[in-house]
Amino acid sequence: MLKVLKALFFAACLIAPPSISNAADKPTIVLVHGAFADASSWNRVITKLEADGYPVIAAANPLRSVKTDADYVRRIVAGIHGNVVLVGHSYGGLVINDAASTAKNVKALVFVAAFAPDKGESAAQLSGQFPGSTLAPTLGEPVELEGDQKDLYIQQSKFPEQFAADVSLAEARTMAATQRPITDRALAEPATNASWKSIPSWFVFGDADKNIPPKALSWMAERAGAKESVVVKGGSHVVMVSQPQVVAKVIEDAAAGK
Template sequence: MKISRVFTAVLAMLMTVAAGLIFGSGAAVAGPKPTVVLVHGAFADATSWDGVAADLRSRGYRVVVPDNPLRGPAYDASVIEKTVADIDGPVVLVGHSYGGAVITNVHDPKVQSLVYIAAFGPVEGEPVQITIDPIRFPGSQLLPPALGLRIVDDPHAIGGKNVDGYVTDEYFHSVFAQDVSDETAATMLAHQKSAALWANLELGGPPSWANTPSWYLVAGEDRVIPASAQRFMANRMGANTSELPTSHASLVSQPGAVADVIVAAAHG
């Protein structure tokens, strides 16, 4: 009888240990959550991601929001690559608008997925300007007088000067972010960063989306990059695609929905 009780106790202990190993190995396979790197686009700075970053952090994600110089895809991608290189573990790389052209030129094996938010996703040898061709994709309102030009100091340019584009004050709200409040639009305008014209004309390199799973969130009411152009690029890259009826600034007007797409990419 005593032997039987001992045998039963040992068997129960072994079953408990086995169960722990099974469930423990399952948790180990899941691994840590990836770090999310948010790359802003032209006519914005890192604060444009504030709402999305706060949402993701509340869900337990580590979020990094680097400054995008807005000088050209190759140079800007090299800056973002340095950010990614300093991160341990897998990365979800997210780009808004011109930031999509930047992440398309970032190549690092730690990047497990790419997310495009109303963003450019060029093929090799294609400048982003082509993908807002008004004949194929009519509807962009980012034209003079909404688009202004100015000479800026730029240590990366020949002669230390460059020609930058920006959205003029009187058109910023109606063209760039028509679905946010006046107060929010004023804050965004105060944080606007101009972008080198060359950034729209530089030829892209081999696209990272060609061998990395990608997600694309189309802004259906976009007045900067027409939704038809966004759908074209998303289809071309074979991205997991969804759509919201938002302005170009969906990351500001709908941060929770944008965060949902990023979380889907993290799980994917």
């Protein structure tokens, strides 16, 4: 029996396990969720990407501060052998923008209904630069934290219409219950880098986004000189949930450099 176990162990060692370095010719896709969401928001996109042969990592974004969150994602990227496509949703756009600044293996940035800030710009500033965001009135009572910080949530009763209007009500309610909070500090923290100035970028967002005004998203895409900017008709803030095929296609275009 012991000989059999040893033989099985040896055979297993000869088989390369699934890993972030087993990317073959394709880059690893690193997905970074934004505020009021979690890594599961990428599930349908992941299914499509993996079916097409892409290695994928959906990072658990801490949502504490731009610097803290970017440092976390930067360490993930540093552990990947080969090229990386960094994808950020909403506030996650600030995170990938910062994380990519010192990551030599990031070949493309994809902004999914996401902020693409220049140096000195914050999420709060960019969302208020154009009219249309209705997020502020839907926030609930903040949770007091140490250091005079607050955790912010969207009221569950208002979450479906505000955040995920094109998702089934049952799913949107589940998303509301499992939403991850973001600190007020993170939303107000200015960016210290603008990686989209040196790394090619792709954008996809909905024209019915109520968190970030579509005009702001379009303006950021144009400013970044996006290789591709796809606008989903009727799309909410969570187009990766409601339109995963569209979002996956943009990510694959970025991976291919189209």
